[in-house]
Amino acid sequence: MKTGILLPRSTTHPLIAFNFMDGLHAYLKQHQITNEIECVSAFIGFGEKAAVIQEEAERLLMEQRVDLLVVFADYPLVNCLFPIVAALNKLLIVVNHGAKYPDRWTTVPNVIHHHLNNASNCWLTGKQAAAENKTVATVNSYYDGGYSITHALYTSFLEASGKIAYNFVGHQQKAQFSTQPLTSFLYSRPELDTLLAILSGELVPEFYDQLSRQYPDRKLKLYASPVLLEESSAEENLFSKETIEVSGFTTWFKELDNHENETFCRIFTEETNRVPNSFGVLGWDTGLILRTILEISGNKAIDGKRVAKDPALKKLQGAKGEMLLHEETGHYLSPAHYLHSNLADHSRKKHSLSMEEVEKSFNEMIQFKLEGISSQWLNTYLCS
Structure with missing residues (x-):
């Protein structure tokens, strides 16, 4: 099964493509199917140009004769691939x-959508914050603020009767970033x-x-987006300030206690000598999806429309835990875990939500109608 993979580049997270592919190859090697699933890759820059994405996809389909495509990119740019895969039944x-x-x-x-549920986890975090606090200040950067995670976090907080007293939006460049306001x-x-905070990199x-340095004397509670949660616990980012408590919902963290995640973390570390990360787990669980497609199709040509609806893909068990393919949207959902820690400590899981609770919250989020003017970056999140 020949798989074409469109990969992004990033200045602030230069190992996105490497970590994703290392996670994918680790899965294929672990399950001894490296020879059965051939991966052919191409780069699509920061994922902000539809013409580049479409050109590389068409090259893989026409010249490399790939059986299916995997694209690490974001909306609305990925929409440009929908007509061609439908026409070719890929x-x-x-x-x-x-x-x-x-x-x-x-x-x-x-089309199947496989991601880390950042927006839906932010929706959950906003509701949790409102249940525990009446009034907050928000923290964002000019870059991070252009994504739907901001809307999900703030809107769910406000919908649950929370009040925002102050909005802080910092510069996206470290040299110009100042928390003084x-x-x-x-x-x-x-x-x-x-x-309520959304930051990265x-x-x-x-x-x-x-x-x-500017505000050393008081304890603060910080409700964070999943990326901020993960990067707050990274060794190079830790700052031994125990007066800041960081909390939030996430789909994946290194200490997630299921067998598949333990296997992923061990194999990824052995293969790369790097710390397991969310890009790597996306690759690992994409390997699981590809393996399932291989089993569905056997040695026959892949019927894209039929395979996308095959019952075998409905529910999988990956490193993120259960992966449920949401019937109405074609998006994979996974359990959500509420983490809490001081910066000096590793994150500790306070509780997890069942798939029923996650799906209920996801359905609530996707029913929310956007009104008025909205703005967002075209590039894939974290590909800056």
Whole structure:
């Protein structure tokens, strides 16, 4: 089974493609199917140009004669591939962190969506924050703020009767990033101790470092997006300030206690000498999807439209835990875990939500109608 894979580049996260492919190859090697699933890759830049994505996809389909496509890219740019895979009856697997809403939530023929549910986890985190706090300040960057995770986190908080007292949006470049406006506000409102935060990359340690120096004396509660949760616990980002408590829902974290995740973390570390990460787990579980497709199709040509609806793909057990293919949207959902930690400690799981609870919240989020003008970046989240 020849698989074409369209991969992104990133300046702030330069190992996105490497980690994804290392996770994928680790899975294929672990299950001894490397020779049965051939991977042919191409790069699509930051994933912000539809023409580049379409050209590379067509090259893989026409010149390399691939049986199916995997694209690590985001909405709305991936939409450009939907007509060609439908016309050729090929299968397309769209992979990303789940930080953007699609143009429409309804299923698309021949397309499966596999991601880390970032927006739906932010929706859950916003509701959790509102249940525990009445008023917050928000923290974002000019870059991170252009994605649907911001809408999901803030809207679910407001819908649950929370109130936002202050919005802080910092520069996307570390050299120009300053928390001074935020700390000035916090000093003016000593009773307010809660933040809703979405940051990534080099801004994560910079944010904690500046906050520690400018606002050293009081305990703060920070409700975080999944990427901020993961990167807050990275060894190079840790800052030993125990007065900041970080909480939030996420689909995956290294200490997730299921056999498949333990196997992924062990094999990924052995194969790469790097710490397991969310890009790698996306690759590993994409390997699981490809293996299932291989078993469905046997030695026959892949019927993309039929395979996308095959019952064997409905429910899988990956490193993220159960993967349920949501019938109305074609998006894989996984259990959500509520983490809580001080910065100096590893994240500790407080509780997990069942698939029924996750699906209920996801259905609530996708029914929310966007109104007015909305703005978002075209590039794939974290590909900056």
